[in-house]
Amino acid sequence: MTPVADSTTLAVTWWKSSRSEAGAQCVECAVLDPDHRIAALRDSKAPTGPALLLPYDTLNTFLAALKHGALK
Template identity: 85%
Template sequence: MTHVADSTTLAVTWRKSSASHAQSDCVECAVLDPHHRIAALRDSKAPTGPALLLPYDTLNTFVAALKQGALK
């Protein structure tokens, strides 16, 4: 896992859940490198802020923990 200081330096298409349109605390996700299975995450309120880069497996584990309520 690593990060970049300015997420606008990444040549990616950012997406967020369609269910989050009324939420102000959203996370956006992008596919950074599909061949090496790397994703990027950033705070939608800070689009020029940092992005976290992580392998798909780590992202899947994180999302599963959120869904189970393990992370609050």
């Protein structure tokens, strides 16, 4: 994982799940570098805050753990 102090410095398009509700605690994702398979994550309530840069494999492992209830 690589942190970025200000996620607005990234030239990406942010998106969040279509299941997200207004005002909900959400994480936004962006494809940072498709050639090197790097994604960015940030808190939707803090769009000028930090972001994490993750390899796709790490992000997929994290999402699978969430889906299967391994992280609480």
